[in-house]
Amino acid sequence: MARVTRTRWCLLALLLVGVISLAYTKQGIAETPPAPTGVSWNPNVNCVPVVTTFENMMGTNLNSFNGGLLAGSQYATYNLKYFDQNGTGSFQPGDPVVYDINNNGVADVTAGKNDQFYSTVTSGSADRSLSTSPSSLVSGSLVGKPLKTEPRLKYIDGSTTAYYNTTNGSWDAGEQNIGETVVFDANDNSVVVVEIRGVYPVVWDYTLEDCASVFNGINGGGNFTTRLCDSSGNMQTFGIHGDCGGVIHTACGHRIHFEIDMDWQAKGWCGPASSYCNNSTLSQNVASGSSGGSTSIDVQGFIYWDPTEVTTPGHNYSGWELHPFTAWRLSASLATTIEDSANNPVASIMAGTAVHDTAIISEGSGVYTGTVTYSLFTGPTCAGTGTIVGGPVTVTNGIVPNSASQSFNTAGSFSWSAVYSGDANNNGADSPCEPLTVNPSITVNFAFSPIKPALGQKVAFSGSATGGTPPYVSWTWNFGDDSPPSFEATIVHSYSKPGSYTVQLTVTDSTGINATSASTITILENRTILGLDRTFFYEMITSLGVAVATTALGLHWKRTRRHLDSTA
Template sequence: MKARRAPGQRGSSARKSALLTFSAALLLLVLAVPVYLAVVSPTDGSTPSAATSGLASWNPNVSCAADLVTIRDVLGSAYPHQALNGSRYQVNSTSGGIPVERSLSPPCTITNATGQVLSSFVQINNVSLYGYGVKTTDCSAWYSKQNGGARYPGNQTVCTNAGQIITIGTTSGYMKIEIDRDWLGKGYCGPNVPSCDNATLAQEQSNGSISLDVQGFVFWEGPYHWELHPFTAWKLSSSPPPPPPSNSPPSVDFSWTPTSGNNSTVFSFTAQVSDDHDSASSIQVRWDWTGDGTWDTAWSTTKTASHRYSTAGNKTVVVEAIDSGGLTSTQSHLVQVTAQPPPPPPPPNAPPTVDFTWTPTSGNTSTVFSFTATAADDHDSSSSIQVRWDWNGDGTWDTAWSTTKTATHTFSAVGSYTVIVQAVDSGGLTAIQSHSISVTAPPPPPPPPPDFGLGASPSSLTILCGSSGSSTITLTSLNGLSGTASLSASISSSGLVLVWPTVSVSPSSVMLAANGTAISTLTISTSLLTTPGTYTVTVTATIGSVTHSMSLTVVVKLL
């Protein structure tokens, strides 16, 4: 049976507990000194707000430190309305916040339009959530392109969850939040991440009765509104931040190729890393090539490196990895390096070989011939061998030496031409090759295609209301065109027309003989009610696949 504590003892215990609580609070305050206050100047000229910087992320998948801001800070001078201009997070005339909203690794900072470097990762306290739910228009089984475009794990289909937040005690000035489908598919948010559980967040919607603190990356969804996208974490304002997750050192190892070599060998090293919190791509490594305790490279997220040893011996190569929490681990292996064998004597130099092809294989005096030389050498690369050309075999080189193996030429006269190419290597040895090319006279130009001309006489008319006018339409065969011509007429005006004149062609079909002519009559008729004004009459004639149109100006006047 437990002994009951005396009242005096209970009071003494309570005082000790209070003293311990005060001491713990004082200790937390001292530890919080590194979290500093930075004045962030808005771009709208309003009074700047003090933004607490360096706040820890509640989501273990986010390594950025947050600025404590308000919705008003983000919206800027447009508050409570939505606009890009006037916000401290405006980057340029069309964008603000992070550059890509779906990014799994957004930048921790941005440089705004005035040149200030700001944290893109923010915390906003004392807001209420409304309009939250599944965004059925943004569902997929695949990561977006900026995140690799692969299938989500388990071939699952995931939808973005979205809603709006508003500062407690206000009725306007909102921001949109989106728990992105790529973050859910990756497991950066969801039921396994309590600080970013999209399902339980749905239960915290209210009309201002539930106060939330939220974290996320600022993004301008132009031209509509500001967002926290990706939205990364939330908690009740009355609850403490979630405890930081425990961290273990990363694991690291490396392989290399070739497995052994001499002091002329360039060894390629590839580190393999993993971590319980950080992605492999974010872990940094550095290398010590000789195991002497001095690091020969700087920290880098690049996991590959190369090195050549100037001396022979067994070399202890050490790699060290570091995660975002500053925990490190190392791994070492022994690499065998032998002395480089003496180089073999250089082989004797032989002249290069050269030949060429050309297209087309024959042509006329209007043809542009394209020549391509192929050269090889026992010492020099093909690309370093120079060539030059003689277009007519007269012993005079028509081009200068060049490593370009292609050339073009047009022959001005008919005949058979001996084209010669010469190649020279770096040792001054040369070789030549020649081919004969036949050049003929160009063929006569093709006759012009059959066509017809279309004319009107007169080409303009003036008609009084209630009368009519006519014009003779003449079709003239050109280059032997013959056939049945179909004619039609239409009328238009740039002014307001209440009663239109009527137009017609008669006959509407005429036979046009080769190199002959055919006529039809265009008639424009008006009534006393026809709207006076200037009209354009378009006559169109078609023979087979050939169509031509012409326009006449018709002026209708009152009596």
Template sequence: MVTTAVSCFLLVLSVYGYLGYFPSSSASGILAASSSSWNPSVTCSPMVVTVEQVLGNQANSMGGATENGSMFNPGITSPVGSAKRWLTPGPTPSGWVSPGPPCTITNANGQVTSAFVEIHRIQRNYLYNEDYAIQYDPVNGGNAYPTGMNLSDTTFNGFTPGYATCTSTNTTGCMHTIHMEFDHDWKAAGYCGPNTACDPHAMAQATPAEPSPNCQKTTVPSACFIDVQGFVFFDTSHENDASHSFSGWEIHPLTAWRISTASPDFSLSASPSSLPVPPGQSAFSTITVNSLNSFAGSLSFTTTVLSQPNSSGPAPISAMNPSTVTVSASGTANSTLTVTTASSNTGNYVVTVTGWSGNLTRSTILSVHVVDFSVIANPASLTIPIGSSSQSTLTLASINGFSGNLGLAASVTPTSVTAGLSPSDPTASLNASNLALSAEGSGTVTLTISASLLTTPGTYAVTLSATSGGVTHTTVVSITVTLV
């Protein structure tokens, strides 16, 4: 954006005869989660995001968003000229560089993300005409515009309701405001302008500039808010400008807009959404509230637990902490779900977390798996003559997806009168002191029992224990020591 005394002025729409916003009773539009472009010249599918998601979470010293803090860094780029003016494939001018702005980019973290986005329910400030041109950018061939056109970019700042636009005296709005432009090359090619999805004149007529939250500046309440589509671009030449929210991030080219009829809403998500929990233990999940369409306010949580057919025992106990959270417009808030099982629980359960604010309720569902393991000795009884030894195989198996490391131990206890008088009890040893189990897997350990010549004949019990966390399971091998 270039601001001069000649080129930077409020958008003059001579057809309407005056400046500023234009209330209209004909404003209309249908809001839905879009999977396609509203502009027939754009074949990309948009990612639905918020202003805040484009800007990221790093602010510079002036309050605006940095380039590095955004998941869209570096934005669209082009081999020559300016990517922000690059026309998509279609009725392109002579010399246009194929193939046009990319639908996706690889960001600075090596992740592939959409370069084409859709933002719902924002407000705008006044529209400006600036940056006039009479010929296409080099990326579009560099030729003169048709029939001697002298066209401008039409620019504005879009912001999340409740924050107002970013200024030098309102830097709190900077991380909630992004610069947007109807591009002059797109106008010259007929991609934008009259009778298109990106007509700035229609925007000026239908929507108010910086309306108050209760829409006092328009007779059509829905006209307070617009939805937009466009490509994400970082303009290094304007990242210190107040008119640019002290950030280089832009939606440029802006490819389409419409009146938003969406109501403020929120969604719930759980991480993790599947909870493995041993009997008698607790597991935790973070429940995140995401503001949609500028929802702001407090909401409360309730939880329910439903037993599945393979379950037994009392239903696990579920609780949220905190039980009430407050979320800002386009922000998030977290609460922790705790699910505690009884020692007798087995099988699977479903936990539904519901958040409600006024008449608005939304839910998310989690699965709870009571995971456990079994311990079996085979044979479970041994007869051993004094001075000899014998073995039993200990099999440990995962139940319902248990995975983890088991600590193993063995101990010997006399169980008969004569055995209790023995000067030397049999010895029990395991060939491993721990065993790692994978989900639904199993493993074996060998138990060796030895009776010395000093062991008194009688009966003994070898207790084998396997422990993981706070859960311990045991099995007993009965030993009979004989003289021969």
């Protein structure tokens, strides 16, 4: 029952396609492993998208402008519909099949665009041939009849040696022409919705077109409350440089047209009010086609081939489209930061310092598994082959462990980068390159005088530095007494309380690297010794000697009647 429900919703989505209808096949299922599948981000599209690439869609079969051809693609499509003559609600043997050239959901005749009618057979076999050629143009009672989309109506291109595989419904070349066989592919291994990761919208073809105030006829008609337009443009594989148009065609094979359909906007399935298919915010990520883009996005949509656009530069010289375009999101991205042992971000360090790299994954599905590999390069641009630091780390619950710590004992220019492996729901991602400058070590010293200063006495401090990268732009003194720091190489300072203090001098060079030197200074309390000034007492002992000084002190005591004690 779940499969039936999903199919019903998917077919409902197929109806709301504005000016297109969709029939899809996938080639090579039996010969190649199944493509990975994603989850629809648009809740109105209950189809399982196949994860693929623009290049995989177009293959190597390109025209002279590098635009993708329908021939040989596993996603080839055409506007085959049927008239439900018995009102059964589904295709039955004998129902007329029509090649709806102008794709309006009506069997009609338009000058130069006559819908072609394919006769059918009554065979009930699983995969059955309906006709080898149109029996006629649409005429008679068939004119004006409504046509229904049936994804299992496909054709074999008879213009070359064609084949039809009843397992996967594939063919080898060309466009549908009179004389080719139409087949009902009962197995229907069709690709309806695709998910393409790592692309970006191209600015020069981001346009508004096909404006209307009514639903397309295939979607039942009816008025919009507001006139709306298709938002259209081109998507290009992220990181691919070059343009597609004029005389430059290098990017045509990496680019596809897309349209956010007005009918979908009118339905509320896309548009500015949508968080998953917002055509207003999408335009904020547009970048120049020759730049390779600056913001990577992931997209989902229905595949469609428009035969009227195969020679149009603005359509990349290819009929391929994502139409309707159903959803987009920012691709998973990886950001890294070099940190020191205290987890402070650093861009330059002193030789002998150890650092590590950190990484954060964001955007994409919001839930991440896989691995991250950190690499270290010689030089500032992450060029060449890097050295993996510590091996890949496993992403657990979206958390990326830090890299192993790395010590730099010699000066020079280095750089770090990281690579996210991606997982079933996210593309892989490379982090931006982070340059790291390792500077020569700095040696800092200072001296002060007097060595044993008295309380309140001025002390002269003089700093010096060698190494690093002169000039030294900052000299910062911390005198250890809660006084404001000073910022000169030579400074005078005095202390208001006795005691021992740790003095620190930090010198910073022109690259921002710093080093610190520390020393202890003792401030003696202002006391007299035996009634004498302390400094005078020390000087007397030093200059006269102990014996002479003792005699002199004895005479002093007799005269003053002082005892052998000290007073403040």
